[in-house]
Amino acid sequence: MQPPHDTSAEALQAQLAFWERLGPEGRVSLAGRISLSARYLARDGIRARHPEYSDEELHRALMRLLYGDALVKKIWPHDALVAP
Numbered sequence: 001m002q003p004p005h006d007t008s009a010e011a012l013q014a015q016l017a018f019w020e021r022l023g024p025e026g027r028v029s030l031a032g033r034i035s036l037s038a039r040y041l042a043r044d045g046i047r048a049r050h051p052e053y054s055d056e057e058l059h060r061a062l063m064r065l066l067y068g069d070a071l072v073k074k075i076w077p078h079d080a081l082v083a084p
Contacts, residue, residue, distance in 0.1 A: 042066070046084050057082050 003012055019027065039062070046061045047053070053061065064072045065084035072081060 039066070042084075050083070053082070 003009070007015070022030065042065055043058065043062050046058055046065070050057070050061065060072065060076060060079065061082040061084045063075070064081060069081060
């Protein structure tokens with residue numbers, strides 16, 4: 001593994017030790033929490049840009065952002081795409 005250019009050797013060792021202490025279950029749990037936080041941030045950003053959206057429009061805009069136009073069109077074929 002190439003060490004990052006912006007991280008000291010000591011900081012890298014601390015990071016690697018942290019990941020090792022977490023273990024596989026801890027790493028999966030942390031990844032899930034980070035993913036959920038990213039989803040909440042994306043949703044809140046859409047809400048800030050489009051306060052006029054209903055809850056349904058907010059949901060469809062988030063799905064479009066996360067999964068793309070093609071899948072959203074398959075799920076809601078008769079609805080117009082909602083801008084994220």
